[in-house]
Amino acid sequence: MDIEIITGDKYGEDSYRNLFSEIMSDVGKAFQMERALLVLKPEVPLFIFSVRLRSEPASKTVSDVANVREEGDVVHMTITDERYAPDILRELWVRYGKDGVEQQTRFDIVVGNASVKDVNSIVVASEEEHLKEIIGAVWRSMPEGIKNRHTFIDGQVITIVATEERFEPYMLDEGLAHHKRMTEAGKDV
Amino acid sequence: MFEVLMYDGGIYRSEELFEFVEDIGGTIIQKTRSSQILTVMMSIPEEDREAMTEFCKELGGEIRAVPLAGTEIAVVGPTLGRHHMPHPICDIAEHLRRQGAITVVMGLARGRGKLTSQINLEEKMIIDEYDAAIFSLGNFKPCVEAKADLFSDVKVPVILVSGPSPDGVEDKCEAIVSGVGRKASRMRTPPEREKLDEIADKVGSVLKDKKRLLDEDPLFVHPAEIKLLLEEYEPVDMCLRPAPVVLHLDGLRVKIGYDEHHADIENMEIYGRRVGDICRLSPSKINDSSIIIKIKTLSEVRQEDLRRAGADDP
Numbered sequence: 001m002d003i004e005i006i007t008g009d010k011y012g013e014d015s016y017r018n019l020f021s022e023i024m025s026d027v028g029k030a031f032q033m034e035r036a037l038l039v040l041k042p043e044v045p046l047f048i049f050s051v052r053l054r055s056e057p058a059s060k061t062v063s064d065v066a067n068v069r070e071e072g073d074v075v076h077m078t079i080t081d082e083r084y085a086p087d088i089l090r091e092l093w094v095r096y097g098k099d100g101v102e103q104q105t106r107f108d109i110v111v112g113n114a115s116v117k118d119v120n121s122i123v124v125a126s127e128e129e130h131l132k133e134i135i136g137a138v139w140r141s142m143p144e145g146i147k148n149r150h151t152f153i154d155g156q157v158i159t160i161v162a163t164e165e166r167f168e169p170y171m172l173d174e175g176l177a178h179h180k181r182m183t184e185a186g187k188d189v
Numbered sequence: 190m191f192e193v194l195m196y197d198g199g200i201y202r203s204e205e206l207f208e209f210v211e212d213i214g215g216t217i218i219q220k221t222r223s224s225q226i227l228t229v230m231m232s233i234p235e236e237d238r239e240a241m242t243e244f245c246k247e248l249g250g251e252i253r254a255v256p257l258a259g260t261e262i263a264v265v266g267p268t269l270g271r272h273h274m275p276h277p278i279c280d281i282a283e284h285l286r287r288q289g290a291i292t293v294v295m296g297l298a299r300g301r302g303k304l305t306s307q308i309n310l311e312e313k314m315i316i317d318e319y320d321a322a323i324f325s326l327g328n329f330k331p332c333v334e335a336k337a338d339l340f341s342d343v344k345v346p347v348i349l350v351s352g353p354s355p356d357g358v359e360d361k362c363e364a365i366v367s368g369v370g371r372k373a374s375r376m377r378t379p380p381e382r383e384k385l386d387e388i389a390d391k392v393g394s395v396l397k398d399k400k401r402l403l404d405e406d407p408l409f410v411h412p413a414e415i416k417l418l419l420e421e422y423e424p425v426d427m428c429l430r431p432a433p434v435v436l437h438l439d440g441l442r443v444k445i446g447y448d449e450h451h452a453d454i455e456n457m458e459i460y461g462r463r464v465g466d467i468c469r470l471s472p473s474k475i476n477d478s479s480i481i482i483k484i485k486t487l488s489e490v491r492q493e494d495l496r497r498a499g500a501d502d503p
Contacts, residue, residue, distance in 0.1 A: 009328075009329055009330060009331075009353070011328060011329075011330065011352050011353035011370070012329045012330075012352070012353075015328045015370050019328075019371060019372070019373055022373040023373050026373060042303065042329035042330075042331050042332050043331045045303050045304075045332070143301075143302075143327065143329075143371075144267065144268060144270050144273070144302070145267075145303060145305060164302050164303060164304050164305060165304060
């Protein structure tokens with residue numbers, strides 16, 4: 001992940017570079033981020049954190065994260081993206097019951113009385129949830145007391161403008177300008 | 190001046206060690222025996238250190254200084270939220286524990302933010318129960334400088350730990366250690382371990398100054414002597430809380446209820462005097478299940494004796 005930091009505070013710049021990448025790695029979101037722009041103005045205080053994701057957040061179905069085949073009325077599934085394994089299992093248990101779902105190995109699951117079409121269409125991660133997780137991760141990296149936040153979302157770019165008390169119009173304008181810059185930078189790539 | 194040392198050795202001839210400590214006018218703070226291994230925390234006169242080292246060598250044990258033993262230190266963060274915990278606050282607390290101190294981690298109710306951070310009177314009074322307080326603040330210089338007001342009214346010595354080196358806060362705290370701001374991972378690299386050592390050294394020197402001040406008008410009894418007395422008191426002996434009696438530089442914290450037990454403690458006798466006459470007992474501000482004992486100084490006790498004698502003999 002490429003991190004750009006705009007600030008007048010030298011210590012804050014160095015430490016936030018490490019802090020941001022460590023927190024994103026801890027919460028498992030670093031690999032989804034292509035670029036991050038952090039504007040740190042502790043003297044105001046105003047913080048603008050903008051991230052561009054590698055892909056636009058979208059709902060994931062079983063077909064996106066597993067290979068599925070049918071034998072009679074039994075469906076065999078091999079999970080290809082382990083991150084979604086708990087979600088797949090949970091959704092299968094809800095639909096077919098624990099007795100109808102057999103997990104043979106870490107990645108192989110057999111589902112009784114099911115069809116490939118039904119299993120493939122199960123949503124394991126919604127777009128909204130995905131966005132919520134990214135925004136939560138960015139909030140976590142921001143200073144704790146900066147609770148007044150506004151979020152701009154456009155496709156792959158999420159920008160959060162945050163201050164401690166009330167927003168001044170220039171703060172949101174500045175946030176929007178950085179948001180546009182990140183969106184346009186994505187188009188060049 | 191007294192120095193706190195830790196003996197690490199076997200139980201072989203340990204009775205002789207205890208006698209030696211007594212002979213040189215020291216006190217045993219804590220004895221921990223595990224199978225044949227014995228660890229003894231003791232407070233002895235500074236000038237007898239060499240003799241004690243020689244004696245311990247003779248017994249086949251080792252002795253080392255634990256400069257923070259016999260102290261209780263609060264490590265305070267703006268909140269207990271994940272932005273400040275567990276790193277670096279818990280790292281600092283753990284490091285000080287290894288230097289012999291009892292440490293307590295504390296978060297303020299409304300300490301977050303730059304313009305909105307606050308500390309209330311109750312929090313200040315709780316912090317004042319400890320021997321010293323470490324305030325761990327963040328990465329931004331303006332925020333650290335603005336938050337210096339959090340500890341400007343705290344009476345116990347304050348050591349400020351922050352990322353950048355702040356300006357204009359020198360008169361609000363006893364020491365400043367910069368280079369430790371907000372962290373998301375454990376302080377385990379060599380430079381970070383050095384920073385932890387630096388914090389422990391600063392705490393040690395601040396407490397040494399406090400001890401020197403106390404030595405100008407010494408306490409009537411050493412806190413460890415009151416501790417020995419309290420350990421024979423059944424509710425303390427039966428107390429299941431970790432470290433039921435904690436030593437402070439000028440007193441103790443006893444983890445039993447104030448309402449039920451303060452009268453019993455006040456009526457105990459030491460050197461022919463009531464504990465209530467030579468100490469001030471008060472309930473802890475944290476809750477009423479602990480008692481804070483502050484030992485009066487020699488001059489205070491003498492003054493009270495004179496006053497009493499004057500009143501009795503008109």
